[in-house]
Amino acid sequence: xxxxxxxxxxxxxxxxxxxxxxxxxxxxxxxxxxxxxxxxxxxxxxxxxxxxxxxxxxxxxxxxxxxxxxxxxxxxxxxxxxxxxxxxxxxxxxxxxxxxxxxxxxxxxxxxxxxxxxxxxxxxxxxxxxxxxxxxxxxxxxxxxxxxxxxxxxxxxxxxxxxxxxxxxxxxxxxxxxxxxxxxxxxxxxxxxxxxx
Numbered sequence: 001x002x003x004x005x006x007x008x009x010x011x012x013x014x015x016x017x018x019x020x021x022x023x024x025x026x027x028x029x030x031x032x033x034x035x036x037x038x039x040x041x042x043x044x045x046x047x048x049x050x051x052x053x054x055x056x057x058x059x060x061x062x063x064x065x066x067x068x069x070x071x072x073x074x075x076x077x078x079x080x081x082x083x084x085x086x087x088x089x090x091x092x093x094x095x096x097x098x099x100x101x102x103x104x105x106x107x108x109x110x111x112x113x114x115x116x117x118x119x120x121x122x123x124x125x126x127x128x129x130x131x132x133x134x135x136x137x138x139x140x141x142x143x144x145x146x147x148x149x150x151x152x153x154x155x156x157x158x159x160x161x162x163x164x165x166x167x168x169x170x171x172x173x174x175x176x177x178x179x180x181x182x183x184x185x186x187x188x189x190x191x192x193x194x195x196x197x
Contacts, residue, residue, distance in 0.1 A: 001022040001023075001100070001101050001102040001103060001104075002019065002021040002022055002102060002103075002104045002105075002106065003021050003022065003023050003024065003025055003053075003093065003096075003097050003100070003102040003104070003105045003106065004016045004019060004021045004024045004025070004105075004106045004107075004108070005024070005025050005026075005027070005089055005090070005093050005105065005106070005107050005108070006024035006025065006026050006041045006044065006045065006052075007026065007027075007037055007041065007108070008026065008036070008037035008038070008039075008040030008041040008044070008165070008166065008167045009037075009108070009166055009167065009168050009181070010149055010153065010163055010166040010168060010184075010185065010188060011108035011109070011110050011144065011149055011152060012041075012107075012108035013040075013044050013108075013158060013162060013163060013165065013166055014108070014144075014149075014152045014153045014155075014156040014158045014163065015106060015107075015108040015143065015144060015152065015156065016044060016045075016048065016050065016108075017048065017156045017157065017158035017159075017162060018143075018152075018155065018156035018157070018158070019106060019143065020048075020050075021050060021106065022050070022051065022102065023050060023051035023052065023053055023100060023102070024041065024044075024045050024050055024051070024052055024053070025053045025054075025055065025093045025096055025097070025105075026038055026041040026042075026052065026053070026054050026055070027054075027055045027057070027089055027092055027093065028054070028055065028056045028057070028058075029057055029058070029059045029060075029085075029088060029089065029092070030057075030058045030059045030060025030061075030062075030063060030068070031060075031063070031067045031068065031082075032066075032067060032068065032069050032170070032171055032172050032173075033067070033167060033169055033170065033171070033172055033173055035173050036167045036169075036173040036174070037167055038054060040165050040166065040167045041054075042054075043165055044162065044165055047162060048162075053096055053100070055092050055093070055096055057092060059088065062083065063082045063083075064076060064081065064082060064083060065078075065079055065080050065081050065082060065170075066079050066080040066170040066171050066179050066180070066181075067080050067082050067085075067170050067171075068082060069171070077115055077116050077117075078115050078116060078180060079170075079179070079180060080170040080179065080180055080181065081116050084118065085118065086107065086109070086118035086119065086123065086127075087118060087127065089107075090105065090107070090127055090131065090140055093105055094131055094136070094138045094140075097136075097138055098135075098136040098138065102138065103137065103138065103139060104138070104139045104140075104141060105131075105138055105139070105140055105141075106140075106141050106142065106143060107124075107140070107141075107142050108142075108144060108152070109124070109142040109144065109145050110144050110145065110147055110148060110149050110152055111145065111146055111147060111148055112148065112149070112184075113145075121142075121145055121146075124140060124141070124142045124145060127140050128140040128141065149184065149188045150188055150191050150192055153188070153192055154192070160192075160193060163189075163192075166185065168181040168182060168184060168185035169181050169182050169185075170182075
């Protein structure tokens with residue numbers, strides 16, 4: 001069985017359409033956009049007929065940067081950086097995956113995520129080894145890690161009406177238009193479809 005961590009962003013939506021997992025997991029870890037991300041993920045899962053699992057764990061007091069509404073940490077390579085975020089999500093998702101019986105858990109990380117260490121190929125190799133050696137032997141993969149978001153969407157074959165659900169804003173439940181997530185969303189939609197929306 002396969003699982004995808006579905007945040008409701010463009011990358012995870014395209015990955016879900018491409019990989020057709022047995023279920024998707026959305027995690028509310030206290031990020032500012034959580035409620036909209038959950039709504040989008042639920043809509044995508046329903047549209048594709050995929051089982052949707054939701055985890056709520058409030059880690060907001062541990063966050064930094066745009067996603068938490070706090071000042072960026074002195075260690076932050078980019079404004080939305082949250083310490084050990086992918087490691088946190090994979091740990092929580094892995095806990096649920098074991099309960100359901102999944103053997104592979106996928107993240108929608110793409111090439112541009114290398115701006116932070118937990119978005120790099122090396123990170124996924126290490127975390128896969130760590131989780132695979134533990135009870136339950138969950139394998140962690142990032143099938144699109146060498147693609148751009150545009151390449152991922154094109155390769156996945158995901159229709160525009162599904163990608164249009166994506167919520168990319170890092171700062172809240174409505175698109176702010178100015179954060180790195182909103183800027184990426186605008187640029188990707190324009191490159192894919194010739195217009196930003």
